[in-house]
Amino acid sequence: xxxxxxxxxxxxxxxxxxxxxxxxxxxxxxxxxxxxxxxxxxxxxxxxxxxxxxxxxxxxxxxxxxxxxxxxxxxxxxxxxxxxxxxxxxxxxxxxxxxxxxxxxxxxxxxxxx
Amino acid sequence: xxxxxxxxxxxxxxxxxxxxxxxxxxxxxxxxxxxxxxxxxxxxxxxxxxxxxxxxxxxxxxxxxxxxxxxxxxxxxxxxxxxxxxxxxxxxxxxxxxxxxxxxxxxxx
Numbered sequence: 081x082x083x084x085x086x087x088x089x090x091x092x093x094x095x096x097x098x099x100x101x102x103x104x105x106x107x108x109x110x111x112x113x114x115x116x117x118x119x120x121x122x123x124x125x126x127x128x129x130x131x132x133x134x135x136x137x138x139x140x141x142x143x144x145x146x147x148x149x150x151x152x153x154x155x156x157x158x159x160x161x162x163x164x165x166x167x168x169x170x171x172x173x174x175x176x177x178x179x180x181x182x183x184x185x186x187x188x189x190x191x192x193x194x
Numbered sequence: 195x196x197x198x199x200x201x202x203x204x205x206x207x208x209x210x211x212x213x214x215x216x217x218x219x220x221x222x223x224x225x226x227x228x229x230x231x232x233x234x235x236x237x238x239x240x241x242x243x244x245x246x247x248x249x250x251x252x253x254x255x256x257x258x259x260x261x262x263x264x265x266x267x268x269x270x271x272x273x274x275x276x277x278x279x280x281x282x283x284x285x286x287x288x289x290x291x292x293x294x295x296x297x298x299x300x301x302x303x
Contacts, residue, residue: 113291115291117235122280122293122294122295122296123280123282123291123293123296124293125290125291125292125293128290136290137290138290168235170235170237172237181225181242181284182227182239182242183227183229183239184239185229185236185237185238185239187235187236188235188236190235
């Protein structure tokens with residue numbers, strides 16, 4: 081089975097621009113979660129989608145949004161980029177079956193905001 | 195306030211040493227995860243625990259629900275174990291994860 085894929089792997093944007101990141105989960109996985117990782121804050125939860133519905137959202141401003149498509153692929157969007165949005169954005173998928181929500185992580189998208 | 199605390203932050207060990215990384219949390223949880231992150235960013239899920247103990251190769255993870263504490267042990271450590279180890283908890287309420295700040299492990303040959 082192919083693993084979780086994320087595109088693009090690297091991205092450079094300037095302040096004020098917007099960006100869309102993509103995540104393709106492992107085949108059969110219906111849950112996709114997004115995380116932001118920075119040296120100062122570590123890993124932080126952004127949001128989680130299951131069957132096209134947002135199940136939970138972390139403490140991030142409304143500039144951060146996401147969606148999930150019927151094939152479980154997910155996108156996250158950040159509008160009006162700020163310097164502090166520079167981070168590694170990770171997505172993870174899980175089968176979300178009873179008793180197991182092991183997360184399988186993608187390689188991440190490294191976003192640099194100049 | 196951090197819901198998850200890890201110790202130590204940094205750890206250097208000689209090859210072959212027994213290593214323990216600790217994780218304490220303050221919320222009721224449905225599961226605790228141990229993650230491994232190698233340089234370059236890739237994260238691998240090592241264990242998911244809701245009670246007791248799990249073993250995989252040289253890695254052992256334990257959890258004490260009453261004390262809200264988990265440990266990750268590495269026996270006969272090897273330089274390839276060098277990575278950041280992150281503890282994450284899934285609370286009973288809500289569906290998000292809370293993460294520890296990670297323990298950076300370096301194993302010297």
